[in-house]
Amino acid sequence: MDHAGYAALFLTESREHLRACNQALLAWEQDPAAVEPVDALFRAIHTLKGMAATMGHDAIARVAHSAENLLDALRTGRVSVTAGLLQLLFGAVDQLANGVEAAGAGTVPASDDSELLVALDRAADGGAVGAATAEYAVHQILPAGRAVSVAIRADAPMRGGRAMLALRRAESLGTVTALRPAAAAFEREEFDGRFTFRLESRASDDEVVAAIVSAGDVASVTFEDAVPERAEPAARGRQIRVDLRRLDAMMKQVGELVVARNRLVDLALRRSDPELEATAERIARLVGGLQSEVIAARMTPVGEVFDRFPRLVRDLGRDLGKQVRFEMEGEDIELDRAVLDEIGDPLLHLIRNAMDHGLEAPEDRLAAGKPAQGRLLLSASRERNSVAIRVSDDGRGIDRAAILAKARREGVIEAAADTLSDDQLLRVLARPGFSTARAVSGVSGRGVGVDVVATRVRALGGTLAIQTVEGKGTTFVVHVPLTLAIVRALLTSIGSERYAVPLAYVAETVEFDARSVTAVRDREALIVRDRAIPTVHLRHLVSLADETTPRHRPSVILEIGERRAALVVDALLGQQDIVVEPFDAPRGMPSFFGGATILADGAPALILDAAALL
Amino acid sequence: MSHTVLVCDDAIFMRTMISDILTQAGFEIVGEAESGVQAVEKYRQLKPDLVTMDIVMPDMGGIDAVREICKTDPDAKVLMCSAMGQQALVVEAIQAGAKDFVVKPFQPSRVLEAVQRVLG
Amino acid sequence: MADSPTFHAVVFRVGDLICAAPAGIVREILPPLPATRIPGVAGAVEGLVNLRGVLLTVIDAHRLLDRPRRDADEGPIVVLDVAGRQCGLLVGEVKDFVELPPAAVAPRGQLPGVDPRIVQAVGNHGGEHFVILDIEALLAPMLGS
Known part of the structure; x- marks a missing residue:
């Protein structure tokens, strides 16, 4: 039988199982007495073995088989778990990953597995298992929980908010998966208030209905019969794979x-x-x-990208001799696949940086009066139409004085400057090749790669920010748009020209009143609720001559992290979904244009890039 | 004993209105805050049974305030006060831990319904 | 040009100057279209137009060649392939599509009032002389790197 058609499926599915293996091993390492990780690991490896054997990848099946034997011995208590055994299993999973990737590339794994096999078999205590007649069947696992459909009353105000409340009530009873539409759809004003999900919970149907109805404005809650489905590592309900x-x-x-x-x-x-x-x-x-x-x-x-980091942090910690507690939050926050694919590398960079330069060695931490074990947090959260991903360590922070001195020496900032704000610091660090590890004299090589991260994030239409306190730690914040293809934008006008401002970075719109203007460090600023926000006049930006403009004009408050600006325009023309269209920009086009689009009336319009304006 | 409420809104008008609705229904207003930072501080001091929280406030917005409050007290009962067109913010606030919301302009009956749900 | 027996060209007028572009790089001729100005770029850039759902940068040949535009000219757009990109050239009037025998194409010569760097050759059709433009040399400086 020709299996070529299944190769791609084998590759993607195997990778998921391998991810599950790594997760299970990490959980097991944290709590050697726990049972679930062992079972999860056993299942994943068993499934891998079956798939590999079916595809004729005997080397993979062999390693999986030996690992499975060892796991069986561990599960039945014939062998006790030790750090060495866990390390051996980590090695086995790595070898499996090599095999899978090699199979995907149509080559033979580079590393030899004979020693590993001997070690695994020895660990399993020799002939613990009889004939190797493994059943090559893929597990059939019922999808988790029951399917629930909820409809919010059509006349309810803000159906999306109500739907989110109903969902939270359901979540209080158990685990929710396979939410459709995605939570992001709840935020759209035109959301119709209907959604479905799977709920894994011990609660009875009546209890589930009561909990959801208690959110208010619920028109109906219905259950659908659970349909047996193919096993999925994440058990995300009915799914098919789409290229x-x-x-x-x-x-x-x-x-x-x-x-x-x-x-x-x-x-x-x-x-x-x-x-x-x-x-x-x-x-x-x-x-x-x-x-x-x-x-x-x-x-x-984002969990799909986050999942690879616990293993990485563990391995880096071992290599660098650092103790670290790695935590992740918001793994269920969703992003457009295309954004997600691009965000992994920058995050990897930031995490490596934090491990390498941010967190101190245990003895240094103790000397500084901190616990020996450092903390590294990777978290995702929704902020309006964007997602913020934070990489936060409680390490030594960045030595501002050293960076300042170096920046002054290199003429990056004016010689008179005697402080660096977080923003300025980032701008200095993100200069291509600004600092090497050596350049900041062993304090921190934070410059390394920050320019790469900033460039990659910027290319996604995102932004990078930094917060650092010497001795306390450093946080990098990556803001990325939810999706790249279609952008909700606010349409503004200056004279007869129209410009689109993506809503992701619009905090609010306020009225620009010439009387509520002040000057902060020689820059005009608008006072909004006691805060001075520097103004940017779109008219000047697009080099249109001043006209006798009315004293009251709308202005759009742009906001990225702590940075704000008030973009003063002639008029607001409403919101529109726009498609960012590719075009060959003529030479010299200002960087504050993030692209162009075609408006409803067919006219092209330029899109302002909030990040470049701030 | 009547339930205690902390009212957070940067507009005195809105604070007065919410306080009136709730006082008439027998609630005790134990404090008011006009910024997110104040809301977090007063919550810690007063430990009210219920918080009404405007979404857009100076200093720290309502959503961040909810996040802060829920960090120390995951069971905090926060009712968001939103305006039409703020659906995305409302959804975010709920994800941050808000327990319910009402939409301006307020109808006393809907406010009280929401309060009952939150406290119920 | 040297290896083809005849040279095909699209002949157009920019102000009072008759010029031509090799037909091989001309995609199509568009009627005048409203353009959206792009602030901050060179003055010769007319702006962006919507060509059936695709954005096209248009450059005004009058400003590029420093020829005053005639009042009656509406400004058709010649869509050109330049170094792997497409761009539009706004001209005064498209006159003709011509086939020129090798004898009617003279290697670049001096022409009064025309920058020699943008002249690829001089063509002659029915006794009328025109400048065959080196489109890449003409437009490349306008386009992004």
Whole structure:
């Protein structure tokens, strides 16, 4: 039988099982008495063995088989767990990963597995297992929990908020998976208040209904019969695998459809034909629904990227002789697959940096009056239409004085400067090749790679920020947009020109009143609720001549982390979903334009890049 | 014994209105805050049974305030006060730990319903 | 050009100057389209136009060649392939599509009032002389790196 068609599936599914293996091993290492990690590990390795044997990858199956034997011995108590045994199992999982990747690339694994096999078998105490007639069947596991559908009353205000409350009530009873649409859809004003999920809980159906209804404004709660499904490591309910390129193609088509829809609605409104208007409106709604679905289909929990880090941190800690407690938060926060694919490397860089330069060796920590074990936190959280990912350590922080001195020497900042704010610090660190480990004389080589991270994050339309306190620790904050393809934007105008401002970084809009303006360090600033926010006049930015403008004008408060600016415009024209269109920018186009789009009336418009304005 | 409430809003008008609705329904307003920072401080001091929290406030916004409060007290009962068009913020606030929300302009009946749900 | 027996060119007028672009790089001729200004770039950049859902940067040949635009000219756009990119050249009027025998193409010569660096050759069709532009030399400085 020809298995070529299954190769891609084998590769992706094996990687998931390997990730599960690493997670289980880490959990086991934390709590050697725990039973669940051993069972999870056994299941994952057993499944891998079956798949590998079916595909004819005998070397992988062999390692899996020996590992399984050892696990069986451990499970039945014939062998007791030791740090050495865990290390051996980590090695086995690495060898399996090598084998899987080699199989994916169509080559033979580089490393020899004979020693490993001997070690595994010896550990399992010789002939503990009889004939190697393993059943090569893939486990059939029922998906976790029951399927629940909830509808919020159509007349309820803010159905999305109500839906989130109902979901939280369900979560208080157990574990929620397979949420459709993704939570991000709840935030859209046009969300219709219907959603489904799977709930793994001991609560009875009646208790589940009561809990969800107690969120208020719930029209109905229904249960669907659980359908047996194929085993999935994460048990995320009914799923199929879709080639990412197909999703990309779909997204592009939907993007075009959104533009065409906007245009259609615009045209229909001008014809004053009620039938045409009604049809256009219906199409607009359907396209909106389709768009949400396609975006939801692309949304992936950041956990998929985070999952590889515990193992990395553990290994780095061993290599560097550092003790670290690694914690992750917000793994279920979702991001567009395309963003997620790009964010892994920058995060890896930041984590390596934190381990290498941020956290001190145990003896140094003790000398500084800190616990020997350092703390490293990787967390994700939703902030408006973007996601903030933080890499936070409680290490030595960055030596501002050293960086300042170096920046002054190299003429990066003016010689008179005697302090560096966090923002300035980052700007100095993110200069290409600003500092090498040696350059900051052993204090911290934080410059290494920060420019790479900043560039990669920027290319995603995201931003990088830093907060650091000497002796206390450093936090890097990466903000990335939820999705790259379609952006919700605020349309503004100056004279007869229109510019789009992505909503991800719009905090609010306020009125610019010439009387509520002050000057902060020679810069004009707008007072908003007792805070002075520096102004940026779009009119000046796009080099249009001053006109006699009314004293009251709208201004858009842009906000990224702690940085704010008030963008003063002539008028606000409303919100629109825009598709960022590729185009060959002419030479010299200012960096504060993040791209261009086609508006509902067919006219091109430039998109302002908030990050470049702040 | 009546339930105690901390009212957080940067507008005196809104604070007065919410206080009136709740006082008439027999609640005891034990404190007011006009910024997120104040809200967090007063919550720690007063330990009220219920907090009403405006989403947009100076210093620290309502969402960050909820996050802070829930960090120290995951069972804190916070009711968000939102305006039309703030759905994304409301969803974020709930994810941060808010237990319910009401939408401006306030109808006393809906405010009290939400309060009952939160305290119930 | 040397290896092809005839040279195909699209002939157009920019102000009072008759010029041509090799037909091989001309994608299409568009009627005048409204352009969105791009602030901060060179003055010869007319702006962005929506070409059936695709954004196209348009450059005004009048400003590029320093030829005053005639009032009656509406400004059709010649869409060109330049170094792997597409861009539009706003001209005064598109006159003709011509086939020139090798004898009618003279290697670049001096022409009064035209920067020799942008002249690829001089063509002659029916007794009318025109500048065959070196489109890449003309437009590359306008486009991003």
